[in-house]
Amino acid sequence: MHRILADDLSRLPQLLQSARDFAAREVAGLPERPVARLDEAPGPGPLPAGGAGADGALARFAERWAPGFSGSAGPRYLGFVTGGATPASVTGDWLTSAYDQNGSGAAGSWATALERETVAWLRELFGLREEHTGAFVTGATVSNTVGLAVAREWLGERLGVDVSREGAAALGPVDVLSGSPHSSIAKSLSVLGIGQDRLRRVPVLPGGREAVDVAALDAALAALDGRPAIVVANAGTVNSVDFDDLRAIAALKERYGFWLHVDAAFGGFAALSPAHAHLVDGLDAADSVCVDLHKWLNVPYDAAVQYTRRRDLQVRVFHNASPYLGPPTGEPDFLHLTPENSRRLRALPAWFSLVAYGRDGHREIVERNVALAARLGEGVAALDGLRLLAPVRLNVVCFTLADDPTEERVAALARAVTESGEAFLTPTVYDGVPGLRAAFSNWRTSGEDGERVLAALTAALAG
Numbered sequence: 001m002h003r004i005l006a007d008d009l010s011r012l013p014q015l016l017q018s019a020r021d022f023a024a025r026e027v028a029g030l031p032e033r034p035v036a037r038l039d040e041a042p043g044p045g046p047l048p049a050g051g052a053g054a055d056g057a058l059a060r061f062a063e064r065w066a067p068g069f070s071g072s073a074g075p076r077y078l079g080f081v082t083g084g085a086t087p088a089s090v091t092g093d094w095l096t097s098a099y100d101q102n103g104s105g106a107a108g109s110w111a112t113a114l115e116r117e118t119v120a121w122l123r124e125l126f127g128l129r130e131e132h133t134g135a136f137v138t139g140a141t142v143s144n145t146v147g148l149a150v151a152r153e154w155l156g157e158r159l160g161v162d163v164s165r166e167g168a169a170a171l172g173p174v175d176v177l178s179g180s181p182h183s184s185i186a187k188s189l190s191v192l193g194i195g196q197d198r199l200r201r202v203p204v205l206p207g208g209r210e211a212v213d214v215a216a217l218d219a220a221l222a223a224l225d226g227r228p229a230i231v232v233a234n235a236g237t238v239n240s241v242d243f244d245d246l247r248a249i250a251a252l253k254e255r256y257g258f259w260l261h262v263d264a265a266f267g268g269f270a271a272l273s274p275a276h277a278h279l280v281d282g283l284d285a286a287d288s289v290c291v292d293l294h295k296w297l298n299v300p301y302d303a304a305v306q307y308t309r310r311r312d313l314q315v316r317v318f319h320n321a322s323p324y325l326g327p328p329t330g331e332p333d334f335l336h337l338t339p340e341n342s343r344r345l346r347a348l349p350a351w352f353s354l355v356a357y358g359r360d361g362h363r364e365i366v367e368r369n370v371a372l373a374a375r376l377g378e379g380v381a382a383l384d385g386l387r388l389l390a391p392v393r394l395n396v397v398c399f400t401l402a403d404d405p406t407e408e409r410v411a412a413l414a415r416a417v418t419e420s421g422e423a424f425l426t427p428t429v430y431d432g433v434p435g436l437r438a439a440f441s442n443w444r445t446s447g448e449d450g451e452r453v454l455a456a457l458t459a460a461l462a463g
Helices: 002-010 012-028 053-064 087-099 111-125 140-159 183-191 214-222 246-254 267-272 311-318 347-382 407-419 447-462
Strands: 133-137 176-178 199-201 229-234 258-263 288-292 304-308 386-388 396-401 426-430 433-439
Touching: 002 012, 002 053, 012 053, 087 347, 111 133, 111 304, 111 347, 133 140, 140 183, 140 229, 140 258, 140 288, 140 304, 140 311, 176 183, 176 214, 183 199, 214 229, 214 246, 229 246, 246 258, 267 288, 267 347, 304 311, 347 386, 347 396, 347 447, 396 407, 396 426, 407 426, 407 433, 407 447
Parallel strands: 176 199, 176 229, 229 258, 258 288
Antiparallel strands: 133 304, 288 304, 386 396, 396 433, 426 433
16 A cells, blocks of 8 residues: 555656546536436445555546536536635635645644634625634534524623533523524524524514514513523525614614624625625624635635634633643634634635635626526516516525425426526425525626526426
């Protein structure tokens, strides 16, 4: 085995060139390959006893697995909220693996300083304050978990409990209020020992809105009779990209004691567009913020950031106490700020993309995606057999069958679109009605792609 490793190392330039050529062909073919694969994957094979070397591994992957990978990085994968990977971010990601830095701390490397610079640039991009400090994490779920963990510690501070030492049970029942929370919020509450059942749904605005009714939130907070609580506001709901009135919610803190966490996983990018920045007005008043980067920043999976104004509490939660590390002093190392000790340098692909395309380039991606969503929404509304379930507020088109939109019939429509190889959409339920979502967040998506998606829907309806 040592011989194989030594041979691979000696041939590393050729191996990387082979991988580069293969990757370039795959990326170039993304627009025309099937957007998703529904056929059955190969069964598991035996663990190789002898090594085939890197060339052999690449050949085996190309033959056995590559044909079944989806075109999720391509322009017509409109399921979930999925970005692609800009050329610059792919470059940064390749170098991340080549340098193989453990971004847990600053000792012996400038990697931590680069992450801090990138976090500061993103803070500026989203209009947050300098007092908002942050770190890279894997995705929105972990970002929300970190924000709510700090909120949990804040509750302990208000109630005279050291949660990081005594445990969540010492708090007693916790009140978490939200209008249309993402599923990751309940998951985070489960992980944190607060409990999913402590998430209380506050009424939303009438007329099919998903934004919280601030008057109803006011009443719910008043009913707590002074008990501190956590409020999870939403800057971009999954179904219809509705936005809570963040400024009005923050104003309630003058009368009530609560921690304001804002889930801005992809809606936070509205800040880049002058026409839509008002949707996130008040984001700077949040105590903690979640933003996902492998969505609209179009960096490779996985990457997100979390911000909070109480880094002292964050260190109390995530401090990794060990004699060989020492206490966190000054600017805490990242292993004292997130659940991970060992950390991939996720900041490097984002740094590359921000330097390569700047604020203006990323604004153009956001505004183009928003325009394409509006155009598809108009096309869906004009199609016989389909109807919009919600207005197209930003980058998501939520729609269903005009007649008898049962779960089975809507799923059949989605499957027909997927089988065409032209597009991929994901199902949802909006206001009790099964439907589909088309989410635009890929840097490559063009007007022609939007027309192809609409044509695929038209053909699926006719079939």
